[in-house]
Amino acid sequence: MDRDFREVFPKTEELDVHYSEAEALERHGNPFAAIRLLKGMSVCYLLRYGKMTTEGSRKTSKLLSAYMDRYSHKEKEISRLTDPFGCIHGGVLRVRSTDFAFSLDLDSNLKYLFPDEDRNFSGEDSDLVWQVHRFYRNLPTETLPENWEREYRKNREGLLFFRPDRILFSIGTTLHYHPLAFDAKNYYLVWDALRGINSRTMQEWEYRRKKEGEIYRTTLTVTTPDGRKIPTVLLERFYLRGRRGILFCLSFPERYEAEARKIWDGFSDTIVVE
Incomplete structure (x- = not known):
């Protein structure tokens, strides 16, 4: 090679x-x-x-x-x-999953962190195994120190689910070994726990989540190492099929919402979860 x-x-x-x-x-x-x-x-x-x-x-x-x-x-x-x-x-990235029975289309210009490139893409405990697959587009006008992600992971309890310098589309999956204490309405709490979203971080980030039809729209404020406060948006959809759960999440700086919405709309128009 x-x-x-x-x-x-x-x-x-x-x-x-x-x-x-x-x-x-x-x-x-x-x-x-x-x-x-x-x-x-x-x-x-x-x-x-x-x-x-x-x-x-x-x-x-x-x-x-x-x-x-x-x-x-x-x-x-x-x-x-x-x-x-x-x-x-046809210029479109067609993503498929056999294990979690979903299909969707994404902008082919998004970069993908293949598992070999993302050492933090999966984990396991006595209750479940989880994975996060990340697709992204860099925003050249939004710069961060090279060690930003490493420092974030060092100082946070949960998975990284936003970056101030990227439009980030994440596919999260969970396979649960035991009967769930959750249902489709509150499955999002599983991902809150995995991502370190709790009362303390919600207050720190000014985290506000609102359900809009089938999606959740969340606003939060991300503070960069140089003190800049960046209004950030999350769009999320959750699915639970038996003991298999799926999260689809798009995060982006609020001022890039028009560009990010095109990615989300392309996903929303094509997503199929069996």
Whole structure:
């Protein structure tokens, strides 16, 4: 593998190249990235050719099956590291999840922190396992010290769910091992706990949440290291299906709401949770 190789979502126009990439990834000790890529390629073939079987889709399916069999003893890692997956088709990022049975479309210009790049994307305790997948767009006019995120994580109890210098779209999932004390109406409390949202931080952030139809709109104030106060907005949707829960959250500085709303509307128009 080229040392400058950077993982991306497959594109329907480059499936032959992606097939070779998947082989090289597995050969060089990155089987989960290979499986993730092949899953995304399967979505590409479905979007491009429908149910018609092609030579490329047969090869892709065969290689994916071979890798799934070869690493079947790593079932937990496969689930954790290769779902969700996606394909860029028609200039749109089509994101799919098998484990949590959802599909959605996002702006393909959003960057994605693949699991290998985000060491804080998952965790587990005696009650549940959680994951957070982050897509983002940098805002060049909003600058932060390079160590801002590290310092935030050091001084906070919960997961990072906003950045003053980014439009940040997060997909959070929880798999619960025991019967839940929550229902669909108050499932958001699970994510409040995971993100360190409590009476103290609500007061500190001037945190105000309001339900608007199927979504929650929250305003808060983020203070940067140099003392700037940045009005920030969260848009959230929560789903609970049995013992599997999902959070979709878009956070952004309030003055970028018009731009962020386009991302949210594209998501809202396409989201399907079975």
